[in-house]
Amino acid sequence: MKIKRFVAADMRQAMREVREEQGPEAVILSTRRMEDGIEVIAAIDYDEALMREASRHGAPAETPPADRSEPTLHVASEPVARAPRASAAPVAAAAEPPGMRPLMERAAQDTAQLRSELGSMREMLEMQLSSLAWNDMERRQPLRARVLREMTRLGIEADVARALVDELPDQINAEQARYLPLGMLSRHLAVSGRGLHGDDRGITALVGPTGVGKTTTIAKLAARAVMRHGADQVALVSTDHYRIGAAAQLEHYGRLLGVRVYPAYDAESLRKVLEMLRSRHTVLIDTAGVAGSDPRLTQQLEILADASELRACLVLAANAQSQSLDDAVRAYLPLKPHACILTKLDEAPSLGGALSVLIRHRLPLDYTTDGQRVPEDIATADARVLVCRAAQSARSHAPDESLMAERFGLAVASA
Template identity: 35%
Template sequence: MNIQRFTAPTAREALAKARMAFGDGTLILSNRPTASGVEVVATGEDTLEALDRNEEARQKQRQAPAKTAPAVNPDSQVIEDTAQLAMSTLSFQDYVRERMLRRRHEAMAVQTTPAQQELSEPPARAAIRPTPTPVARNVSVTPDIAPIQVKKAAPRAPLAAPTAAPSQDIVDELHAMKTLIEDRFNTLTWLGQARQNPIHSNLMLKLIRSGYSPALARTIMERMPEDLNAADATRWVMDVLTRNLRTDAASSAIHEQGGTYALVGATGVGKTTTAAKLAGLCARTYGPASVGLITLDTYRVGAHEQLRAYGRMLGVVAHLAHDRAALQDLLGLLSNKKMVLIDTTGIAPNDPRKRDMMDTLDLPEIHRLLVLNAGGHGDTLDDMVNSFKTTGLQQTILSKTDEAAKIGPALDATIRHQLVLRGVTTGQKVPEDWERADASNLVAMSMRSPAKSAFDPKMTDLGFFFAESTRMQPGQLHA
């Protein structure tokens, strides 16, 4: 196997030496710092191809039925071992493992009891054993010989199985390593090209500092035209974000459209306050009799009283449903209402009660509204969206935008998961602190230069951000 070590003062020079030796199909197996610089261990793609061919030949040789079944000969074992010395270093572990298994079976055969040794003797030796009478020979020898051959052949069949699996695992790991290395080289190449263009570099840094994920930022930047100046490039990026942020701007407002909505989400994101704001908007437009309020929150102390207090302020009665049957009865009672709002218990993604609550809401007339904290961390928002994901249209509301230092992570999650944004809340006033979702205003708000933060990366840190990132799937972004 052609594996070589290259040492240079820097990693870039070591990689250059490796590429000069193996060409474009260079595979980096490892790298480590040394006293004289950086040491890189590399090989070529043809090595993997040769390993695949050798492995296929070995598997065909194992699977091919033997034409004859000769007895085990020590000389043939020596010849086999001599042939195995030509194997590659990667398959040497399989050879050692096979030898250890063979020796273990031989040791177990030596430690068998005298009776087992007598039964395991070959038929030729059993035939010449002295017997008391010819009748005894006909009764005892013949029945023993037939099962002896079956018992000796059975343990030999699976001996080749343990050697094939580890070898295939090694090949799979090498292919996975090859894919990983190619992806990393593509990322490094893309980063190198982006760094040569200061406009790309500055926009990438701005997107990351605004809270957008490396996956979305890379997908956008790879599609940006090359001939744009700084101002046009910034407008182009903001236009792409605006175009991909789905809102209900083309349809009626949610309180004008009406329907039955269940507000779901984590604890403390503002579900009860959001329900009160939507109820207030509908009551102000169509009257208090057009709104129905239901709460399923029997876990949090004072949850029902909070919604009831909002209802008294709006002139609306708030009802409490303990289970699915009570919820169905209340929905039938409030079927003549313009809008029915269901306040639910705050549930964490790993809370065992989440399944029961989602089953309770699994009714055809109920639409779910996922309430997300606009100031949440990107990973937390992703976890919440994946936890409450449903089939069909997914609608969301961003709450507490007035408390968010950056709304980029929330917009990023909305774009990547293709959620429909139905509105945003901007404070605690009911129902005044409610706004319809305006994509251009939200994107402009997210791209404003925030105050300096200890969490903001520098230009030299972009490599760490994009090293593990993968581009979005085709069709998820319209550029």
């Protein structure tokens, strides 16, 4: 029997190191939380009878000496957890006996240690269950597992990947498993088709967090509209009075395009401006960049909600983290955005997170942008082009087994 001690920052990393060095047959003898992380004692060629015999005679066999400063949780045969120490001294009704407070503090410490060890044990067991479930799926449904692996390589979030794979037919061949991921993503990525045939008429307000490129995107859309319909048929409206220089930037673009910019400070002034511009072909509204946690978001949503016939378009930056994109979508859901514009494709190392958010919330895509040039760096959204671009920017190597087990193992086990 070969025993080795592993120390890692957390239980997941420790279990990953055990699997990589000792393989799936390794047995966890004990776990312990330390100041610098988690200690795991693991063994291969484990002989339970030998360990029991050694324990009966007081010999530690090959197990390294344990630090007696903290209780150790053993999981090789049966989970054993030490109960918190309790005082046997009687408790008086009127006053605490001498020494009762140190005993209570020690009991609280032991309880906290026990909870920590049970939490580590639960995490370890979940990881082992995930690994077993994923390995079983690879054995029983290798092609479906292959599709999930390819979705992960593309950066698609686990919940979206599972939902797409659930729609696969029961029987697929190797050729289908190779090409289905890209096809499924293209089919589930909704595009509005706006701008394909000059159908950009109406009032459009671009909303979204700060720094996503709303003002530059409005300039690109305005330039396209000017080339198609003339400057006298295009108008710009600014409601961004929080950011220093925001209105000046929009006015600069307006002067270059020969388009007038109108300010709107509240719901009433916005209503009057839009009424005055009713005859214009294209009206674009630039709004302040407001995060979901900003109290000004409610005020901005109320201003836009009062404007009838307004088409809200949510602007998201493709280089943002997936969770940030999802938070932004949820923050602006009360406005019921009609569509989305995905910016900064040229700055995104991976497009999988952005595609996952669009598919999860079923947001149609109007346009994509991939640079600062006006009006060149904007294109009408094309699902197949975007998915192919995501495939080109995806990681070159397939994800490892531990990542696949972590993402899909528990879901497979509970299915």
